[in-house]
């Protein structure tokens with residue numbers, strides 16, 4: 050069984066990890082995370098800390114995890130509500146999955162300026178929140194959307210084409226890695242990423 054291999058901790062990451070680990074429930078964690086300033090650049094430029102969506106009716110059937118909030122997510126404070134979110138909702142429905150029964154999270158909770166890729170220390174700091182979120186949700190099935198998310202679970206040398214299409218056991222969870230909806234948008238409705246994302250979501254649905 051593989052174990053999570055997030056980046057090493059710096060002092061700020063250690064503080065986040067200790068604070069997150071002490072949160073006894075989702076509401077407490079969300080409240081504390083919303084005032085997190087562990088990443089000075091992101092904290093200075095964000096509008097919202099996008100903590101994530103969770104089902105109202107209890108434990109999620111699966112957990113979807115993207116890279117970081119975009120502009121619309123930063124404005125609204127909710128994950129996957131822009132163009133990528135609309136496509137994700139559509140593909141989930143085509144795969145027979147209900148977003149309302151899923152938790153929707155990101156590796157990094159604050160929008161990187163200009164939608165740049167999150168830096169390694171930012172991923173390391175935010176990992177404390179995500180690790181505790183996965184514990185609190187008792188997540189058994191995880192879909193990592195995009196390479197940053199896949200690397201968080203499967204290691205820094207992960208290549209999506211090599212790992213997608215099948216579950217990987219990580220810390221007792223079934224982790225599926227697939228394309229981010231933004232890649233499906235970039236390559237168009239007939240592109241390979243859209244077809245692969247739909248195929249992977251359909252395969253996940255078949256295991257639930």
Ligand code: SF4
Nearest residue numbers: 085087088159174175
């Ligand atoms: S990205 Fe995560 S660790 Fe960094 S300031 Fe935002 S919530 Fe805190």
